Amino acid sequence: MSENLCDIGFIGLGVMGKNLVLNLADNGFKIACFDLDQTKVDAIIETDQEENKTDKARVVGCRSYTELLSKLAAPHLLILSVPAGEPVDHVCHHLIDAGIQADDIVIDTGNSLWTDSVAREEKYKGKFIFFSTAVSGGEVGARFGPSLMPSGDPYAWTRIEPVLTAIAAKVDPDTGKPLVSNIPGQPVTRGEPCATYIGPIGAGHYVKMVHNGIEYADMQLICEAYDLLRKLCGYTPQQISEVFKRWNEGLLNSYLMEISAEVLAKVDDETGEPLVDMIMDKAGQKGTGLWTAVSALQVGSPTQTIAHAVFARSISSLKAERQQAAEALSGPSSQNDADNAELIDALEQALYCSKICAYAQGFQLMDMAAKEHGWQLEFAEIAKIWRAGCIIRAGFLQSIANAYISNEDLINLLLDPFFAEQISNNQDAWRKTIASATLAGVPCGSMSSALNYYDSYRSAVLPANLLQGQRDYFGAHTYERVDKQAGRKYHTEWAKPGQPEVKIKR
Numbered sequence: 001m002s003e004n005l006c007d008i009g010f011i012g013l014g015v016m017g018k019n020l021v022l023n024l025a026d027n028g029f030k031i032a033c034f035d036l037d038q039t040k041v042d043a044i045i046e047t048d049q050e051e052n053k054t055d056k057a058r059v060v061g062c063r064s065y066t067e068l069l070s071k072l073a074a075p076h077l078l079i080l081s082v083p084a085g086e087p088v089d090h091v092c093h094h095l096i097d098a099g100i101q102a103d104d105i106v107i108d109t110g111n112s113l114w115t116d117s118v119a120r121e122e123k124y125k126g127k128f129i130f131f132s133t134a135v136s137g138g139e140v141g142a143r144f145g146p147s148l149m150p151s152g153d154p155y156a157w158t159r160i161e162p163v164l165t166a167i168a169a170k171v172d173p174d175t176g177k178p179l180v181s182n183i184p185g186q187p188v189t190r191g192e193p194c195a196t197y198i199g200p201i202g203a204g205h206y207v208k209m210v211h212n213g214i215e216y217a218d219m220q221l222i223c224e225a226y227d228l229l230r231k232l233c234g235y236t237p238q239q240i241s242e243v244f245k246r247w248n249e250g251l252l253n254s255y256l257m258e259i260s261a262e263v264l265a266k267v268d269d270e271t272g273e274p275l276v277d278m279i280m281d282k283a284g285q286k287g288t289g290l291w292t293a294v295s296a297l298q299v300g301s302p303t304q305t306i307a308h309a310v311f312a313r314s315i316s317s318l319k320a321e322r323q324q325a326a327e328a329l330s331g332p333s334s335q336n337d338a339d340n341a342e343l344i345d346a347l348e349q350a351l352y353c354s355k356i357c358a359y360a361q362g363f364q365l366m367d368m369a370a371k372e373h374g375w376q377l378e379f380a381e382i383a384k385i386w387r388a389g390c391i392i393r394a395g396f397l398q399s400i401a402n403a404y405i406s407n408e409d410l411i412n413l414l415l416d417p418f419f420a421e422q423i424s425n426n427q428d429a430w431r432k433t434i435a436s437a438t439l440a441g442v443p444c445g446s447m448s449s450a451l452n453y454y455d456s457y458r459s460a461v462l463p464a465n466l467l468q469g470q471r472d473y474f475g476a477h478t479y480e481r482v483d484k485q486a487g488r489k490y491h492t493e494w495a496k497p498g499q500p501e502v503k504i505k506r
């Protein structure tokens, strides 16, 4: 093999792509790069020249797909960082035209819909091996260690593994805490990598999709806590930032809590006001939370806190309508008269319990989807690779990993003795917080959906018996009986109000 050839071909030098290339280079891989926008290729060469402390070229710029392939050692390993959807296929077709071979590997790192990954593996079979790895961690994660969720052909994985484990975030195996180095050229080379083979193609992007669903719920729960601190306690963004910093030292320790405190502390350069007050309250979304909610509905997994977080973004985007409704509709007149310190302590516990439920829903969804699609998902491993690098990284992912390590057949996180006890100890405060919010008319749909999930899950009897009666009444949909063999169906000839009883022969 010529010394001049590169180890990896990289296509797509947007924010994520550029940072992944520099991360790969820091970890000793020589990269050939291509982007349709030549200025991005020039920019990465320039950045690499500034950062490269070795005497060898680490990044090579290319002007075409053909040139890119010609720079690579065979069999070729290519990584794509292009927007999800059509652009992925666009690049794949260009690679075929440029002469990619059947044993070459193409790894998609975008936020692709998992079913697209499944279809692509099939579509490109015989032309090249289509593999996918979902990436979490944003710009900084990509640069200094993301969490990676690879899936696809197991043979391809044996070739990809050393690359992905090298660039992934690392965790101290003793403490479960992230090992961080944000210094170019000095990657963390020890510790447990936040990259594990998830399973057949599609499984990795499914797991990343659920990660994002949990991310939506976690973010919305923090937003609700912020809203309650503002509207019930009358706290300023700066005061709330201090509360969040304190919470971040305890049970709620997480990246999202940390950045929320920083966002709230930021002052707007133009007005001198808290920047958060200058930001329009209309949430955007790229679709992964919605995909999670849709998938949950399809597999019949109760993920109401995740779904609510998607709806919360939807209602936020109806700004003009909300402004009109604020004038037209009344709310409760009662004000909060509870002690602020008490309320804040209760809110911390409410947030913690709600967060446990959101994660329980996400893991339950993965479990149900895995059964449906025939995947063997290792939940302890999934929790472990989310301990660092990704957006939902949090101290308590170690406890989730421990729950699945001690019982790999655990059917719901809520049934793990540690989490069951945590909720048992904190639930009074959780209930009181939601009651105070409801009485004051402050929406806290994610928190209350989490409590409803908990209360429904722990109910041996739910009113679905009446529901089945209703269905049988108007549609002869039948029902099972509690006193007869499971699965046997019964129908009643109901007397309809105001109508003579009709007997239908079956």
Ligand code: 6PG
Pocket: 111, 135, 136, 137, 138, 212, 215, 284, 285, 286, 287, 288, 289, 390, 391
């Ligand atoms: C991550 C993030 C990342 C991205 C989301 C944002 O894990 O690094 O989840 O994938 O920030 O796609 O999604 P929304 O735009 O839908 O909030």
